[in-house]
Structure formats: structure tokens, C-alpha cells
Amino acid sequence: MDPIVDSILSGTAKKSPKLYEVLGCTKDASGEQIVAEYRARVRNLHPDKTGFENEEFVKTKLAYETLSDPGTRKIYDLWLDSPLPITFNEFSANQEAIRQSMHWAMAPKTPMVEGIQENPSTAPPMTKWKDQDRYESESVRKFRDYAV
Structure with a gap:
């Protein structure tokens, strides 16, 4: 090489x-x-x-x-x-x-989406399936609310 x-x-x-x-x-x-x-x-x-x-x-x-x-x-x-x-x-x-x-x-120094927590250990626990097989997370909620 x-x-x-x-x-x-x-x-x-x-x-x-x-x-x-x-x-x-x-x-x-x-x-x-x-x-x-x-x-x-x-x-x-x-x-x-x-x-x-x-x-x-x-x-x-x-x-x-x-x-x-x-x-x-x-x-x-x-x-x-x-x-x-x-x-x-x-x-x-x-x-x-x-x-x-x-x-x-090089890894990005800031999160790509504003308002998302970087450390997954401090993130609130999220349920993967809820409300008739609907994926829930903070970023998905922001996407649905047109905040992203």
C-alpha cells in the first residue's frame, strides 16, 4: 500500500x-x-x-x-x-x-437537527411503537409539527 x-x-x-x-x-x-x-x-x-x-x-x-x-x-x-x-x-x-x-x-461538532439531545443516555426513554404502530420520538414529533 x-x-x-x-x-x-x-x-x-x-x-x-x-x-x-x-x-x-x-x-x-x-x-x-x-x-x-x-x-x-x-x-x-x-x-x-x-x-x-x-x-x-x-x-x-x-x-x-x-x-x-x-x-x-x-x-x-x-x-x-x-x-x-x-x-x-x-x-x-x-x-x-x-x-x-x-x-x-471528521465528526460534526453540533447536532444536525436543532433541539435534539446529543447524549442518548440522558434522552428520555421513548417507546418505539405507540398509537397503532406509530414511531414516536422527539425528532419525529418536531417533524410532524413542522418544527424542523
Whole structure:
């Protein structure tokens, strides 16, 4: 089989959150935390202080530019969670095509019908047949009442 397909199916294409690690924060850090961590790290690395632009300063600056913008950060988080073994630059350049072709692979985060409970264990018990072999549930009731 193809090595790319194998890595996707086996789940070995997981990436480490390198930009978060450069700034020393976690994936669920707030925007204020990212700014604070960037400022704390860049203080001693800035070219004005050292006289030259070192590699660590460039990495820190790239991490800050990516994670401080909410749109770019969202794309970066999607890339981290995606099983595709491609770089972040490839992912962000082809993000729309990837989203269109991979939308089926990710579970929806919101219920498709408004008002239906997601967790079946908390749903009220429903009788399958009632009223002369008529199926009853909350979604069927909403459908009959033109609420859906």
C-alpha cells in the first residue's frame, strides 16, 4: 500500500505542537498567554539587544505570528489534528481543498437537527411503537409539527 495512506490509516501522522512548545504554552492557551510568553522569551533574544538575529529569535517570532492571529491559529490547530502527513505551509495553502475533501472524515461538532439531545443516555426513554404502530420520538414529533 501507499505509505501516505498507511500513515493516515494507522494514525502515525500525528504532529507535535512545535509552535506552542517554542512559546512554552499549551494548545488551550489564551491569546493573552501567548503574548505574555512571547514577550518574556523575546526580551533577551531581540536583535537590538544581541546585535544579530539568531535562529531562536526567528523561531519565536514565527510562532508568535502564527499563534497570535486567531485565523492562522485555527488553521494551525486543524493541521495538528489532521492525519495528513504534510507540512503546515502545504496545509494552509491548500486548506480549502483539504476541508472540502476531508469533511466526511471528521465528526460534526453540533447536532444536525436543532433541539435534539446529543447524549442518548440522558434522552428520555421513548417507546418505539405507540398509537397503532406509530414511531414516536422527539425528532419525529418536531417533524410532524413542522418544527424542523
